[in-house]
Amino acid sequence: MNADPWEPPAVLLAVDLVILTLRDARLHVLLVERGIEPYSGALALPGGFLADAHEDIEEAARRELSEEAGLVDVHLEMLGVYGRPGRDPRGRVVSVAYLAIAPSLPEPIAGTDAASACWMRVDDVLSTQVDLAFDHRHIVGDGVERARAKLEQTALATAFCAETFTISDLQQVYEAVWGVRLDPRNFYRKVQNARGFIVAAGPMRRTENGRPARLFKAGPARTLYPPMVRSAQASAEDAGEAAAPVTAQGGQQT
Incomplete structure (x- = not known):
């Protein structure tokens, strides 16, 4: 059969x-x-x-x-x-x-x-x-x-900043995407340790509180080493309240 x-x-x-x-x-x-x-x-x-x-x-x-x-x-x-x-x-x-x-x-x-x-x-x-x-x-x-x-693994975050930016500007991008609030000192250390992530650029810029802040631009690295490992210190809701605005630059339906 x-x-x-x-x-x-x-x-x-x-x-x-x-x-x-x-x-x-x-x-x-x-x-x-x-x-x-x-x-x-x-x-x-x-x-x-x-x-x-x-x-x-x-x-x-x-x-x-x-x-x-x-x-x-x-x-x-x-x-x-x-x-x-x-x-x-x-x-x-x-x-x-x-x-x-x-x-x-x-x-x-x-x-x-x-x-x-x-x-x-x-x-x-x-x-x-x-x-x-x-x-x-x-x-x-x-x-x-x-x-x-x-x-965490790439330099994508710099694409969301202006041509020159501060570490604080970059931190705000990470906080927005990760949905957490980051400690500025730890973040600064991680960014500086990631080889080729950012490079110094131009004179310092005064921030809203009047303090000068160093300017940077995107570095040559596309892959970050060591990577920017996530660490949460607050909820996404808290991060949204704390963060200042970031200015981004740069058939049939199923």
């Missing part, structure tokens, strides 16, 4: 995008308001299905980012693959998530199936204050953790 011929399972492939930036000294994530079912009217990450069987996955991610939020020329890196059964009420949908962390991103412009697009504070998104469609809160959490790790 012949066995029934094997048939591949019906699986849809999609992309989701975690786009992070600093705004008003807080880490923000890009969200869109869904204009179609399921979850019409709910907030979600920008993303969508591949247009056809011939579209490259990263090309689909860039297309969706342009169509749903009007953003182009953003560096993307793969974050992970999400395929838990039941994550999408339309059937078995596997999503490849991409991450971007960049300064000076403009206000998003919604298009195609997105009713609107906006920047939302990460601490609100990861709490119960903001409801997200599908499993997008989990994906945002993974993206934020990747961003925090990148600040």
Whole structure:
């Protein structure tokens, strides 16, 4: 007796995008308001299905980012693959998530199936204050953790400062992304110990309290050694109250 011929399972492939930036000294994530079912009217990450069987996955991610939020020329890196059964009420949908962390991103412009697009504070998104469609809160959490790790291992933080900056300016970037308050003396020591992270630049600048502060610029290092290991001294809420503002420089919907 012949066995029934094997048939591949019906699986849809999609992309989701975690786009992070600093705004008003807080880490923000890009969200869109869904204009179609399921979850019409709910907030979600920008993303969508591949247009056809011939579209490259990263090309689909860039297309969706342009169509749903009007953003182009953003560096993307793969974050992970999400395929838990039941994550999408339309059937078995596997999503490849991409991450971007960049300064000076403009206000998003919604298009195609997105009713609107906006920047939302990460601490609100990861709490119960903001409801997200599908499993997008989990994906945002993974993206934020990747961003925090990148600040430990790379010189990414300098991209969020002006061309010249103080150690305090740099510390505010770390506090905003890590969601903690850092001891200035320990932070200064770690920054100075990270070879090639920053270099002295120009005359000293007077701070708000009138004290002079030395200016620095980004150094040649891209990977930090030793790394800037995280150490929490206060909650994210306390850090937000304590930190001064940082000025950043620098298809179908699923």
